[in-house]
Amino acid sequence: VLVDQRPIGRTPRGNPLTYIKAMDPIRRILAATDSARRGGLQPGHFSFNVAGGRCETCQGAGFEKVEMQFLSDVFITCPDCRGRRFREEVLAVRYRDRNIHDILSMTVDQAMAFFEDQPGLKGALKPLADVGLGYVRLGQPINTLSGGEAQRLKLSRYVRPDRAESRLFIFDEPTTGLHFEDIRRLLSVLHRLVEQGNTVLVIEHNMDVVKTADWVIDLGPEGGEEGGRVVAAGPPEKIARCADSHTGLFLGKSLKGVPRIKPGRKVRARPPSRDQG
DSSP states (O other), X not given: OEEOSSOSOSOXXXXXXXXXXXXHHHHHHHHTSHHHHHTTOOXXXXXXXXXXXXXXXXXXXXXXXXXXXXXXXXXXXXXXXXXXXXXXXXXXXXXXXXXXXXXXXXXXXXXXXXXXXXXXXXXXXXXXXXXXXXXSBTTOOGGGSOHHHHXXXXXXXXXXXXXXXXXXXXXXXXXXXXXXXXXXXXXXXXXXXXXXXXXXXXXXXOHHHHTTOSOEXXXXXXXXXXXXXXXXXXXXXXXXXXXTOHHHHHHHHHHOSOOOBOOSSOOOOOOOOGGGO
């Protein structure tokens, strides 16, 4: 499984809930209310992608696009649903004084507290919080997520405890753009994947990540044409003691107190060409 930072999709109709397959439980909860039954509303009506539930003026988009001949298109809030994307009959249905628009406007953390009495739904949302996406709104379009957020959203699919199949996960620079606290959460999830019997391969330059690995493969000795060879391989402590390794120099500082050993064979790189300066 390659977990990279490429966008998940370009459509604004997808959101974290639909991605992790947690939208259906919310639809069923709303459809089970007395007001929904009186109005003859089924779970399918609580979708802005389906006729009968969505606002037909904006087709469930929440906005209307005005095409300009010589300028960029202009997007205006739908005058009928006022950006809420659903028909008034659907918005009138409430669960604990919250309608479908209110629920989709909640963050993951807020929704977990709100649905405390719904263990199945709360369990479906927990992987999002575990990977550090507790601040993301449930209805946030997935095409507005950053690369790091998209990567963690992909990861959330695989951290559920009911997954028994072992996999090889490949991460390409997962810490790019992350805060220190987000990196801590990411490491916790990666180690959980390993504890579940998976193998995790990470391409990374952040020493806080490298020093927690079971095995490090240091490629070098330089970058580009001057690299590509295995300089050292082994546990982080071994890499930190290798004087041939540039990674070991910084890893030793991160591990603190690991003495560097003398090199056995000096790896020599060609001098840079004139074009390279």
